[in-house]
Amino acid sequence: VNFELVLSSPLAYQCWGEECVLFNPESGDTHLLAVFGIQVLERLACGPASIKSLAEFFADGADATYVWQITGHLEHLMADFERLALVMSRTS
Amino acid sequence: VTIGSLTLQELAQRLASSGLHLQTGQFQICVQSSSLRLAKSLHLLYSDYPLAAADGFTDFHVNLNTSKGLRRWLRPQVIFEFDGALPFKPLPADQIFPLMEWGLNWCVSSAANSFLIIHAAVIEKNGCAAILPAPPGSGKSTLCAALINHGWRLLSDELTLVRVEDGQIIPLPRPVSLKNASIDIMQKFIPEAVFSPKVFDTVKGTIAHLKPPTDSIKRSNESAKPAWIIFPKYEAGAKTELTSITPAQGFLRLADNSFNYSPLGIHGFRAVARLMDMCTCHEFTYSVMDEAIAAFAALADDVGQK
Numbered sequence: 001v002n003f004e005l006v007l008s009s010p011l012a013y014q015c016w017g018e019e020c021v022l023f024n025p026e027s028g029d030t031h032l033l034a035v036f037g038i039q040v041l042e043r044l045a046c047g048p049a050s051i052k053s054l055a056e057f058f059a060d061g062a063d064a065t066y067v068w069q070i071t072g073h074l075e076h077l078m079a080d081f082e083r084l085a086l087v088m089s090r091t092s
Numbered sequence: 093v094t095i096g097s098l099t100l101q102e103l104a105q106r107l108a109s110s111g112l113h114l115q116t117g118q119f120q121i122c123v124q125s126s127s128l129r130l131a132k133s134l135h136l137l138y139s140d141y142p143l144a145a146a147d148g149f150t151d152f153h154v155n156l157n158t159s160k161g162l163r164r165w166l167r168p169q170v171i172f173e174f175d176g177a178l179p180f181k182p183l184p185a186d187q188i189f190p191l192m193e194w195g196l197n198w199c200v201s202s203a204a205n206s207f208l209i210i211h212a213a214v215i216e217k218n219g220c221a222a223i224l225p226a227p228p229g230s231g232k233s234t235l236c237a238a239l240i241n242h243g244w245r246l247l248s249d250e251l252t253l254v255r256v257e258d259g260q261i262i263p264l265p266r267p268v269s270l271k272n273a274s275i276d277i278m279q280k281f282i283p284e285a286v287f288s289p290k291v292f293d294t295v296k297g298t299i300a301h302l303k304p305p306t307d308s309i310k311r312s313n314e315s316a317k318p319a320w321i322i323f324p325k326y327e328a329g330a331k332t333e334l335t336s337i338t339p340a341q342g343f344l345r346l347a348d349n350s351f352n353y354s355p356l357g358i359h360g361f362r363a364v365a366r367l368m369d370m371c372t373c374h375e376f377t378y379s380v381m382d383e384a385i386a387a388f389a390a391l392a393d394d395v396g397q398k
Binding site for chain 1: 338339340341343344347354357358361362365368
């Protein structure tokens with residue numbers, strides 16, 4: 001399953017420390033996200049990606065335990081993003 | 093030339109004929125009404141406002157007149173009319189002044205979309221503005237009334253106008269609306285201030301309006317730089333406490349209190365983001381007014397010293 005950004009790029013967001021707000025021009029909604037969430041959306045702005053490829057990208061060569069942890073985190077994040085209509089999934 | 097230069101009779105005559113043209117902040121307003129009650133309220137609370145040229149551009153034409161028919165004699169009601177539209181249901185005639193104030197707020201909040209409009213009081217000291225967004229019942233207007241009689245300038249009691257291009261706050265000083273128990277409390281706390289007579293049984297309970305300080309009206313053309321966003325909350329018995337909140341949390345709460353954040357789209361988002369960069373965000377709980385005034389004075393003094 002690949003995830004694709006629904007939002008148009010460039011993304012409209014602003015971060016203060018670890019907290020960010022993201023504006024969705026399609027819905028007019030504003031979301032409170034962690035910096036990591038913004039980094040994931042920025043990565044998806046470069047093109048659709050699977051959770052596995054995102055996990056490998058953000059793990060950046062770390063060991064398998066970390067990849068496993070980040071995969072779990074990304075699964076929850078993508079479910080949230082899909083619910084908020086920020087991303088959509090496509091079966092390849 | 094101010095409204096105070098007119099006698100009550102002259103004001104009532106002008107109001108009943110072509111209408112009274114006045115300047116409130118950036119806006120020119122024409123009010124037309126044959127109500128002597130409204131004339132008296134305007135004479136009392138708007139005496140420091142400049143009269144505007146009758147042949148100049150007018151932002152809002154409003155009429156407040158009694159409904160026709162039997163009702164006119166039985167239980168008279170007043171109708172608010174804005175450029176031919178009737179945005180509100182008629183109200184009892186004794187509520188004419190609160191209706192005018194609510195109506196003017198509605199005019200500004202629905203038409204002035206070159207500003208980000210926040211449901212908030214806003215006051216200024218030492219060149220810096222404190223924005224006080226809060227839902228009804230939080231004690232926002234009571235706190236605002238106390239502060240503008242203790243060294244702060246009133247920019248607005250109800251509508252904070254943020255210029256989208258640069259984040260500056262544009263003043264719209266109008267009478268401060270006080271409700272229920274806070275009326276007697278403030279009459280005792282600031283006995284030198286001018287209050288309208290109480291109006292009972294409105295949708296918001298008993299209402300009285302406080303006349304804004306003359307200096308705030310004279311300085312209506314002076315914008316102010318926002319420095320603090322403070323969410324006030326009156327809680328009986330609570331200690332005076334100013335607590336910081338993060339800009340992101342402040343952002344969401346401020347956007348929630350805005351009338352036109354969503355219609356402004358990305359411009360609204362950028363305007364709120366800029367405000368967060370310019371301001372520090374806080375929650376403020378209080379129960380003792382003198383302590384609240386001291387806490388705000390300390391904030392302003394801190395900026396003054398810097």
